[in-house]
Amino acid sequence: MLVSEKTIERLCLYRRFLRELRVQRTTYAYSHQLAKMAGLTAAQVRRDIMAIGYYGSPVRGYEVEKLLESISDFLDGPDSLGVALIGVGNLGRSILAYLNRRNSRLNVTAAFDTNPEKIHRVIVSCHCFPLEDYPRVVREKNIHSTIIAVPADQAQPVADLIVKSGVKGILNFAPVHLSVPEEVFVENIDMAIALEKVTYFAQQDNKARAER
């Protein structure tokens, strides 16, 4: 089943909303309600849901619990997934705090740094290992994805280490393009570029539509 990157992203969003709805004891939701929450069109939502082969009822819409389960079955693999973080500076620590505080099953379970002062300390309930232990810990903790939060000039060697260790997903906060083999998925979060973009569009009084 081939689903586009954009659709995957939106499915993750819908899942978040569905969890909220479940908490509020809402049992059914229409595509236009989900669309409203996500800032999308109803047709888009229906298309995305179609992509995972779930079917709603034309009269009541989508059953929250069931749709949630379908999306999760689709997104989550069978095995539980470990996430590592490399680079325990300011940014790394706050990413760690941010992600591990959420209820998600995606928790960062191992951190790595080269700074001897950080090694073997526990940071936001996550043990910090020396970087050279990465390949071993990847095996032991079943790490599938790794977050890069090191300075720009160290990002490529770190990425090489990640790839060599067999990890296939990278979330990269360093402002550089990483060269990796094509079976490795890289998502870049470049805060400086994002801010420049916002500033550009803030100046244009704004015909260019966008926002997601």
Next chain:
Amino acid sequence: MLVSEKTIERLCLYRRFLRELRVQRTTYAYSHQLAKMAGLTAAQVRRDIMAIGYYGSPVRGYEVEKLLESISDFLDGPDSLGVALIGVGNLGRSILAYLNRRNSRLNVTAAFDTNPEKIHRVIVSCHCFPLEDYPRVVREKNIHSTIIAVPADQAQPVADLIVKSGVKGILNFAPVHLSVPEEVFVENIDMAIALEKVTYFAQQDNKARAER
């Protein structure tokens, strides 16, 4: 001149590379070199550069200094631009540190929080004001864009305040969709979703191409 969001993003990237090239005293660059640095095709780079009306030489490629100037003229407005940050928690502070440490002319010049312990302290060389001063400081410091780094449940009211104060660009780190009038540009950085996406594609051994 109407330029797509994606193109703007890439222009910001090229600018970064051009600055690096300038530091290394490189005077000319070919589209395929820029493409390599950005992980794109050469045709894409040429299209983007076309969009801003700059012309390279078919024999030497693009003149680094000149192209840099053209891109900057295009991206940066005439007036210098202030950026504010709302929410001086862990995440906010590390965003601040990250952005203000770069040489960019886009510096965060004012921070805001409601926590009395943070107010009127200086955080990463940036004064922290009480949130209610936001409209005033926006005027005084010529703020055009604002970064939201508050908890999810406070993001919408904060966005409303931003909009009411006449600011037209928002960089939103809170995991919620913001409702704003359509002349206001919102860029979302949702770290939790980004990680879920990476994890999804890390599992698929990976036919779905992507990465930017």
Next chain:
DNA sequence: CGGTGTGAATTAATTCACAGCA
């Protein structure tokens, strides 16, 4: 009715491929 599912149409983004030039 007011929903869903979806083929068809549209619009956006990217890539191809080649003329033209020094």
Next chain:
DNA sequence: TGCTGTGAATTAATTCACACCG
């Protein structure tokens, strides 16, 4: 020859619009 600039083709993403259904 090896680049740029760009029309044309292609591919991807989104939206339209309507059949169908309880």
